[in-house]
Amino acid sequence: MYVIALCALGATVIIVERFLFFRLLAKHQKEFLPRLQHLLKSGQFEQAEELCRASEVPLARLAGAALEQRNLDEGVIKEAVLNAANRQVPRVERYISALGTIANISTLLGLLGTVSGNIRAFGVLAASGAMGNPSLLAGAIAEALITTAAGLIVSIPATVFYNYFVSRANSSIIDLESTVGDLVLLVLSHREET
Numbered sequence: 001m002y003v004i005a006l007c008a009l010g011a012t013v014i015i016v017e018r019f020l021f022f023r024l025l026a027k028h029q030k031e032f033l034p035r036l037q038h039l040l041k042s043g044q045f046e047q048a049e050e051l052c053r054a055s056e057v058p059l060a061r062l063a064g065a066a067l068e069q070r071n072l073d074e075g076v077i078k079e080a081v082l083n084a085a086n087r088q089v090p091r092v093e094r095y096i097s098a099l100g101t102i103a104n105i106s107t108l109l110g111l112l113g114t115v116s117g118n119i120r121a122f123g124v125l126a127a128s129g130a131m132g133n134p135s136l137l138a139g140a141i142a143e144a145l146i147t148t149a150a151g152l153i154v155s156i157p158a159t160v161f162y163n164y165f166v167s168r169a170n171s172s173i174i175d176l177e178s179t180v181g182d183l184v185l186l187v188l189s190h191r192e193e194t
Contacts, residue, residue: 001113004150007106011158014095014102018165021094025172028057033179036063040186045070058088058172062180070187077187081180085173092172096165103158110151117144 032055039048045067052064065084069077120140128136 004109007102008154011102014099015161029059063183066184093169100162103155106151106154110148113147114144
């Protein structure tokens with residue numbers, strides 16, 4: 001039960017942290033993107049680079065990589081953006097696999113408690129004859145049921161949130177890729193005009 005309680009605590013911390021991360025990510029990118037697009041459309045590339053350096057959102061890192069290479073070939077720009085994306089993806093996916101592990105382990109720990117409770121129940125039956133002591137037998141069965149329930153109580157929400165965060169991370173990564181693709185085209189089109 002102590003290990004299941006630690007799993008519950010770990011899952012809670014991860015869930016809260018990821019909720020805050022994705023909420024702040026959406027908010028900051030929503031504020032960052034219009035400012036960056038305005039600077040790019042007006043050809044103010046140095047100011048756009050400065051804006052990217054000042055921001056902590058993953059989109060800023062990708063756009064900054066594109067802007068640093070803006071005077072080179074389109075292939076080089078795309079490669080720089082891809083490298084920057086590869087560095088940002090772990091940040092978006094942080095702790096999600098740990099949450100999935102907690103969801104799986106909690107179920108298994110509950111099952112382990114069930115097995116140990118049943119072993120105790122059969123030990124009570126073996127030690128005291130066919131009927132056994134009902135109160136000892138009930139305690140062993142209660143141990144089995146409580147640990148199973150505790151494992152499931154931790155595992156079910158952890159699994160739900162794990163799937164939610166995987167979906168949210170994938171969606172964020174796809175949004176990053178498409179937005180940066182649009183920004184690269186914007187940089188290239190305005191570079192050719194100047």
